[in-house]
Amino acid sequence: MKQETKRDKFVRLAEARTNKIIDMIQLLGNCSNQSQYEYAQKDVNKIFSAIQIELDAAKKRFNKQESQKGSKFKLD
Missing domain, CATH: 1.20.5 (Single alpha-helices involved in coiled-coils or other helix-helix interfaces)
Incomplete structure (x- = not known):
């Protein structure tokens, strides 16, 4: 196999x-x-803010690996 x-x-x-x-x-x-649930817009904002924070952190972990390998330090 x-x-x-x-x-x-x-x-x-x-x-x-x-x-x-x-x-x-x-x-x-x-x-x-x-019709089934009661919530405020602040609840929705809090939910999606938490999700967005985790998405950004996960994406950063992927991008971090790329930037470390290919980037070179340079003074302009």
């Missing part, structure tokens, strides 16, 4: 985890039904 490459493992895990996150966001969207 062929051993899984690092790329194959990344694709497998990233796809599964991304789809899981998308499903959870869609599930969270179900809470927007005002």
Whole structure:
């Protein structure tokens, strides 16, 4: 049996985890039904602010690896 490459493992895990996150966001969207739930705009802002902070932190972790390898220090 062929051993899984690092790329194959990344694709497998990233796809599964991304789809899981998308499903959870869609599930969270179900809470927007005002006939079933009561909430204020500040609640919505707080929820999406927390999500955005985590998204930014995760994205930064990916970009950090690229910038460390390819960037060179230079005084203008």
